[in-house]
Amino acid sequence: MANVILLEDEPILLEELTEFLVDQGHSVTATSSLEAFTAAFRPSIHQVAVLDRGLPDGDGMDLVLRMRRDGLELGVIVLTARGGTLDKVHGLHSGADYYIPKTSDLAELAATIEALARRMHFDEPPRWILQSAPRQLTPPGAYPIQLSAQDFTVLKTLAQGGEVVHREAIVKALGANWLDYDQRRLDTQMTRLRRKVQEACGQELPVSTIRSVGFSFRAPVDVRL
Template identity: 25%
Template structure:
């Protein structure tokens, strides 16, 4: 799951981002509201965490503009502890949840997981179910009935995107933007390698789910017929 963290306190942002990455999130950081809005409007994020107190544009203004321009991903606001009006204004402006600062990381991750489950019809108890497979995006474990295999973070992220986009195509460009990032030097071959490895792991657990390639267009999942 690709997450945008809009936080101007560099030490806090870097620390939180590192912990989120260990929990399976792909994280980008924006240090001010204007850049945060530009990032959100790119449409590549699955979830966002916005601080209210930001330079150039505060979090509430950012939130309002994002919602006005059709960004409907789950958004969690970080507010000063005890600032009731900030929480009320954030929720009224389109926030899905809020968390007071300072906060415990365990509460942040619990709230993000709850928002992630709320976001997608595929999520149930934090799991992604598609065809004959179940993906735990937090532990990167893929299962079919009693068989299980561990995926790498990138393999799990690719499969999550394929499931979320189904039945639409997922493009190589989309994978690169959401998993490696805009500024990455990743190329099409990096996607192809991880798709190939993911196919092998699907076979390893004897899944009938296949990743089909539509030449020059992208990839999609094909599920077994019953």
């Protein structure tokens, strides 16, 4: 089942959709405007967005465009009265995964969310993404976090080093001499990295300290060089 954020400005339909999705086993955050959606949306929690287009404070497609531009990988379903072919083509080109007319049966919405769940592997452990161009770390469902060259080197060494990465391997990757290196610098950097991730997205950096040995990146991570 999915964590769904719903955006619909018609109160009766919003209530009906919320009850239906909860009955289907989903966790639902219900909102009725772009402003309310923006305030309630949590990239680290919500996996699917079900959006209307004609809203009191704008067009839901503008929201889709912004989320895609920010690199968010959640599933997006546009559920709207604008069901014409040109509207649908525009919606799909703008970043929607599915574009469903409001005249459709609710069973189609349920099946669409299930299809998204299969394609996006909601039941699998969430993956972190570390990439070099630009240097950034993307937590599951969250915005990318920009990294310094040193931060990137440390995280790449951890991500590619296996279950436990020894301190010496990290120091050498940084281009420093192991015998002359003050290991307190490495501990300070790791503390700063953990704080940076926590402040940026509210998630814990999944790096464990193995006392007197090294560190372990304990979550699935994709490295894109």
